[in-house]
Amino acid sequence: MNEIVFFPPDKSLSPFIYGYLYSRHRINGIEKPFFTPKGSAAIVILLEINSSSYLEYPDPSSKIYFDRFVPYLCGQMSRMGKSHIEGQFDVFVIVFNPTGLFHFMEGSPRQITDRFERMEHFGLNGLSQKLKNLFESNAKPENCISDVNKILIAHFSSCIRKNVTLNMAPIVNEMLQRNGLIGLAEIVERLEVSFRTFQNHFKNQIGLSPKLFCRIIRFNALLLALDENPMPDILELALQFGYSDNSHLHKDFKQFVGMTPKKYLQLYLNINSEIELELKRNFSG
Structure with a gap:
């Protein structure tokens, strides 16, 4: 059972967000190399995952066991490694356009260039909790799109950087x-x-x-x-x-x-x- 659905964002978010991707897979104990597409940062939310599944980076101590519904930030150059996935694997991904991350967070996007960590690590506790609560209370991701748009519109409205010198x-x-x-x-x-x-x-x-x-x-x-x-x-x-x-x-x-x-x-x-x-x-x- 494999399902992949793309959702466009609200038009007002297009300067910052490419769109949303929902992927639903049933995986039987696959261990395989993985890499994240380079150049675009993303928010990754695991909606369903076996507790024994994890991602492993070349450093043996660098294993990531994901918690359901917790938003993670994935940098533009996140490292390669191996995925160890067993059972149901449902993920919702919010993909930034290249300049979107600059307006999304305080400080330079360089701080998460090669990282894959919880959003709270970057001081985005309130936003992280809103997204977590939203997906915890909705069985179907397609029912969340409107609310995800509202949450992100409110966030960008409060933090967008105006009068940027040399807008890239x-x-x-x-x-x-x-x-x-x-x-x-x-x-x-x-x-x-x-x-x-x-x-x-x-x-x-x-x-x-x-x-x-x-x-x-x-x-x-x-x-x-x-x-x-x-x-x-x-x-x-x-x-x-x-x-x-x-x-x-x-x-x-x-x-x-x-x-x-x-x-x-x-x-x-x-x-x-x-x-x-x-x-x-x-x-x-």
């Missing part, structure tokens, strides 16, 4: 439209600022450097092309997306998904890739 949203949109294939020198010249100034503002608002963010966008576009082509010529696709050689491509695969292109094709294009594919389709910008 238009730059990010252009990067997304061009699949990350854009010269940073071109942007700096257009903004009439130094590269250091541009990079500092970008990091503060997005949480990542502009160079890394462009690499992620390009890589996500490549993954989507791979998923849509069951018999890919990976070298031809690599050249299409601006990779100069095979080692260049391997470097990004190892950094962003923790495996070689060959291993990715074996694991993710044939089995258990529904969640990752749905995320990439709906949240690729």
Whole structure:
């Protein structure tokens, strides 16, 4: 039994939120590598999960046992690891657009770049409790969408940052439209600022450097092309997306998904890739 449903957010939230994803799966003791799509932070709420299920990072002490209905924040570069899932696995995901996290929390998004932790850890206790109470009291996630919108609209209304110097949203949109294939020198010249100034503002608002963010966008576009082509010529696709050689491509695969292109094709294009594919389709910008 597998079910994946995408819900668009309220229009007023579109500058901050890509949308909501509900995934319902029945899993029989699968242990598999996992990675979170890079470049977009998210709030993850487990609605149903076996108490013995957990995520494990390369550090043996880094196991995460999720509590039901508790919101977790997942950073743009959350680490790779292994999932140990048994039984029912229902999850509701709120996916931020690249600049949304900047307005969502106090401080720079850089503080959660590679982390996956409870929202309370970042001082968002009140919001976390509202979301937890909402999902605890509703059996069906689709009945929660209107209230999730209201909760997030109220939150963003109270914390949105106005009069931002060097707003990066238009730059990010252009990067997304061009699949990350854009010269940073071109942007700096257009903004009439130094590269250091541009990079500092970008990091503060997005949480990542502009160079890394462009690499992620390009890589996500490549993954989507791979998923849509069951018999890919990976070298031809690599050249299409601006990779100069095979080692260049391997470097990004190892950094962003923790495996070689060959291993990715074996694991993710044939089995258990529904969640990752749905995320990439709906949240690729």
